[in-house]
Amino acid sequence: RKEVEQDPGPFNVPEGATVAFNCTYSNSASQSFFWYRQDCRKEPKLLMSVYSSGNEDGRFTAQLNRASQYISLLIRDSKLSDSATYLCVVIPISSGSARQLTFGSGTQLTVLP
């Protein structure tokens, strides 16, 4: 089983739609969680951290369910510019000073006009 699993999509949604992605992780000792966004032929960029209590940033809402070991990303009122690949990132409890990001394979989103 992969350490971090995502539905690869693609998700094709119309502008203005609400879309949600889930990501499951296998290491119950995972400590930190993030969503990164990667545009085509570009490097990943941090979209938002995921906190235990859930957090919202404008149209984006991230939630963590430790019991079921999954995190989610909800995008409301989708824009064309939201089209990208969304990467789920998990960090286990670190040993030493290493920061071991574990990436999901990404979920591809295309927002259609």
Added chain:
Amino acid sequence: SAVISQKPSRDICQRGTSLTIQCQVDSQVTMMFWYRQQPGQSLTLIATANQGSEATYESGFVIDKFPISRPNLTFSTLTVSNMSPEDSSIYLCSVVFGETQYFGPGTRLLVL
């Protein structure tokens, strides 16, 4: 935030040759990493580049194949040695600055 540049941005190489990728950061950072992203795949950590000591390699990656230098807190190189077509990938430099991990623009490598 940290601004990261990589050189070259892309290259096409013959099998059996080696390529050195440079990573420059605009701030001093303690932690620098090298990742690989193969076509259609997610990112895989190759190694952590340690300043003043040998790099720490992840399972499946060895120093002879991917030698790394880290002469100071703003610069690192990754060499892909004795290349084969399986090494065709995007190689990304990454740093932790503050609490956030940033990525360079990547080096697209095609090995023929």
